[in-house]
Amino acid sequence: MSIRTISTQPFQDQKPGTSGLRKKVPVFQQAHYLENFVQSIFDSIAAPKNATLVLGGDGRYYNREAIQIILKMAAANGYGKVLVGRGGILSTPAASCVIRKYKTFGGIILSASHNPGGPKEDFGIKYNSANGGPATETVTEAIFARSRTITQYSILDAADVALDALGASTLGDMRVEVIDPVSDYAELMESIFDFAAIRNLLNGGFRIRFDAMHAVNGPYAQEILERRLGAPAGSVMNAVPLEDFGGGHPDPNLTYAHELVDIVYGDHAPDFGAASDGDGDRNMILGHHFFVTPSDSLALLAANATLVPGYKQGLAGIARSMPTSAAADRVAQALNIPCYETPTGWKFFGNLMDAGKVTLCGEESFGTGSNHVREKDGLWAVLFWLNILAVRKQPVESIVREHWAKYGRNVYSRYDYEGLPTDAANGVMQHLKDSFATLVGKMFGKYSVKFCDDFSYTDPVDGSVSKGQGVRIIFTDGSRIIFRLSGTGTEGATLRVYLEAFEADVARHHLDAQVALAELIQIALQISELGSRTGREQPTVIT
Numbered sequence: 001m002s003i004r005t006i007s008t009q010p011f012q013d014q015k016p017g018t019s020g021l022r023k024k025v026p027v028f029q030q031a032h033y034l035e036n037f038v039q040s041i042f043d044s045i046a047a048p049k050n051a052t053l054v055l056g057g058d059g060r061y062y063n064r065e066a067i068q069i070i071l072k073m074a075a076a077n078g079y080g081k082v083l084v085g086r087g088g089i090l091s092t093p094a095a096s097c098v099i100r101k102y103k104t105f106g107g108i109i110l111s112a113s114h115n116p117g118g119p120k121e122d123f124g125i126k127y128n129s130a131n132g133g134p135a136t137e138t139v140t141e142a143i144f145a146r147s148r149t150i151t152q153y154s155i156l157d158a159a160d161v162a163l164d165a166l167g168a169s170t171l172g173d174m175r176v177e178v179i180d181p182v183s184d185y186a187e188l189m190e191s192i193f194d195f196a197a198i199r200n201l202l203n204g205g206f207r208i209r210f211d212a213m214h215a216v217n218g219p220y221a222q223e224i225l226e227r228r229l230g231a232p233a234g235s236v237m238n239a240v241p242l243e244d245f246g247g248g249h250p251d252p253n254l255t256y257a258h259e260l261v262d263i264v265y266g267d268h269a270p271d272f273g274a275a276s277d278g279d280g281d282r283n284m285i286l287g288h289h290f291f292v293t294p295s296d297s298l299a300l301l302a303a304n305a306t307l308v309p310g311y312k313q314g315l316a317g318i319a320r321s322m323p324t325s326a327a328a329d330r331v332a333q334a335l336n337i338p339c340y341e342t343p344t345g346w347k348f349f350g351n352l353m354d355a356g357k358v359t360l361c362g363e364e365s366f367g368t369g370s371n372h373v374r375e376k377d378g379l380w381a382v383l384f385w386l387n388i389l390a391v392r393k394q395p396v397e398s399i400v401r402e403h404w405a406k407y408g409r410n411v412y413s414r415y416d417y418e419g420l421p422t423d424a425a426n427g428v429m430q431h432l433k434d435s436f437a438t439l440v441g442k443m444f445g446k447y448s449v450k451f452c453d454d455f456s457y458t459d460p461v462d463g464s465v466s467k468g469q470g471v472r473i474i475f476t477d478g479s480r481i482i483f484r485l486s487g488t489g490t491e492g493a494t495l496r497v498y499l500e501a502f503e504a505d506v507a508r509h510h511l512d513a514q515v516a517l518a519e520l521i522q523i524a525l526q527i528s529e530l531g532s533r534t535g536r537e538q539p540t541v542i543t
């Protein structure tokens with residue numbers, strides 16, 4: 001076996017977004033494309049000789065090929081050991097768990113999260129650091145910079161590694177350990193949650209449905225929910241991971257998880273429903289004929305955290321991304337703990353958790369997590385809910401309604417306009433920024449604009465500043481409209497409009513979110529000129 005040094009030329013499009021480098025599979029299949037990026041990672045992270053890496057992905061199309069390339073490149077670049085999930089599989093939270101548990105130098109995760117998979121669909125790669133979390137912006141910028149100047153990469157000339165049986169082998173001087181992708185993660189979950197209480201709940205006839213959406217969490221959910229917690233077989237649906245996710249869009253929201261939504265709103269609805277995404281880090285929580293918004297879910301987990309053994313000492317603080325509703329802020333205030341508002345993207349939570357400033361964090365985009373790992377964690381959120389339900393013995397809906405009665409309700413919805421011409425989407429954002437001065441003080445029906453800005457964040461731990469994180473229009477009653485361009489889309493531009501109205505009046509808590517937000521939606525369309533500037537009347541997805 002020999003190391004080959006291969007001459008290459010930079011590609012101009014290897015800029016990692018909020019969740020790593022995401023492109024269509026054919027882009028990744030170009031000669032040297034993946035290799036250039038992997039070498040750029042290795043050149044930028046300055047691992048000591050014989051360092052250990054974790055490697056795994058969500059099993060989507062091109063996962064296996066990419067794993068083999070990365071293993072051979074790691075061997076050629078002086079790594080001592082790679083822990084790789086069996087079959088090349090590791091959910092994103094499980095990869096984070098394994099990096100932390102075995103104190104590895106870092107890890108490479110292959111996923112395009114909730115984006116569809118298949119020969120013409122999306123693939124992605126990202127680097128996570130020793131804390132188990134996504135690389136900081138400094139590291140991703142260094143990787144990008146390296147990708148612009150790269151001239152060669154190294155790869156071991158060797159046969160493929162067998163990935164389907166547990167055990168160790170060698171690749172040149174490097175050791176490859178194929179590990180069970182589920183067991184370390186399942187053990188961590190058992191150490192946090194009251195499995196005995198959840199087992200009792202499930203034995204008592206409480207019915208659950210978990211939709212794995214033919215994505216990575218199928219085997220995790222079957223092991224934990226069915227085998228360890230005793231949910232009846234079949235409680236986990238679409239449990240077999242498929243390279244193309246069965247042709248679906250593995251995003252756990254009301255639009256894409258419609259199969260589950262139909263079940264929980266149907267005649268024989270279970271008591272609890274949940275789903276997770278392609279790589280297992282997102283979650284959607286449903287009750288009997290009831291949807292819990294991710295923003296409310298974060299607030300509820302925080303308010304009930306001490307019912308869970310892993311959090312019985314209380315929370316150090318909470319963090320939420322800027323577009324996430326302020327429901328969690330109200331809980332933080334009541335608990336007298338800090339609530340941090342960060343830019344969109346999980347990486348901003350890492351510093352806060354490493355510094356011990358926050359325990360729970362969440363995003364409106366169906367992401368919730370805690371300091372148990374450094375990624376959001378879909379199945380963890382499901383277990384957190386089940387633990388609360390096992391202790392409180394009330395339906396999901398009444399727990400949420402009691403919460404609103406106590407804290408008020410932050411009525412919330414997000415409108416996504418996908419695949420817009422980039423110029424038009426940029427035009428909407430620029431127009432909004434140009435309008436700040438004229439908007440402040442303006443009345444729109446009962447809403448009066450108090451403040452507008454383009455959100456900027458100074459990290460309280462390292463002082464780094466992230467500018468241009470989204471336009472905020474904040475009204476005097478606390479209601480908000482946020483406009484933001486997606487950083488994860490792979491086609492054209494996606495404009496997200498986030499709407500939030502604070503409703504203290506219990507008599508109005510039964511209102512459908514779209515009804516309660518109707519006026520704010522009109523205001524958003526009016527001030528942004530979205531319709532005329534993009535030619536788009538209706539959003540692609542409403543959540």
Ligand code: G1P
Pocket residue numbers: 018019113321344345346363364365367485486487488489496
């Ligand atoms: C989206 C979500 C964001 C999340 C990211 C990765 O990013 O909005 O909250 O962190 O996916 O899952 P966006 O496309 O909005 O940039």
Ligand code: ZN
Pocket residue numbers: 092112113114277278279280281282
């Ligand atoms: Zn994901």
